[in-house]
Amino acid sequence: MVKDIVRDPMFLKQKSEPATEDDKQVVVDLLDTLKANRDRCVGMAANMIGVKKQIIVVAMGPFIFPMINPVITKKSGKFETEEGCLSLDGVRPCTRYKEIEVDYLDQNFKPKHGKYTDFTAQIIQHEIQHFSGELI
Numbered sequence: 001m002v003k004d005i006v007r008d009p010m011f012l013k014q015k016s017e018p019a020t021e022d023d024k025q026v027v028v029d030l031l032d033t034l035k036a037n038r039d040r041c042v043g044m045a046a047n048m049i050g051v052k053k054q055i056i057v058v059a060m061g062p063f064i065f066p067m068i069n070p071v072i073t074k075k076s077g078k079f080e081t082e083e084g085c086l087s088l089d090g091v092r093p094c095t096r097y098k099e100i101e102v103d104y105l106d107q108n109f110k111p112k113h114g115k116y117t118d119f120t121a122q123i124i125q126h127e128i129q130h131f132s133g134e135l136i
């Protein structure tokens with residue numbers, strides 16, 4: 001189900017908790033909401049639809065995939081950049097890494113490990129940062 005995008009900084013500044021299998025519907029809602037906003041959005045964290053759980057969805061070209069409880073295990077190639085966010089106005093400076101490795105659960109809650117580079121890596125880093133309540 002497509003949800004409204006949360007833009008309240010007081011909500012977005014709260015930390016997100018690990019997701020459980022009870023949150024499977026949140027994953028579906030997040031996928032639907034990203035698809036509905038695909039023209040202006042490349043990734044989304046669950047708190048952007050009002051759920052403080054560690055779930056993100058990432059668009060990679062025509063594909064959209066969810067990552068549940070993602071943790072960055074390796075990072076290299078530090079660079080400075082600027083990013084915008086559907087929940088915020090304007091762009092903000094931030095530090096990112098060109099290559100990352102991530103442990104996460106897939107939509108069926110099976111453990112996965114992936115390597116990502118460039119723009120996809122940047123999206124994942126942005127969305128994971130939402131868990132900490134930092135606004136980028």
Ligand SMILES: [Zn+2]
Pocket residue numbers: 084085086087126127130136
């Ligand atoms: Zn964002």
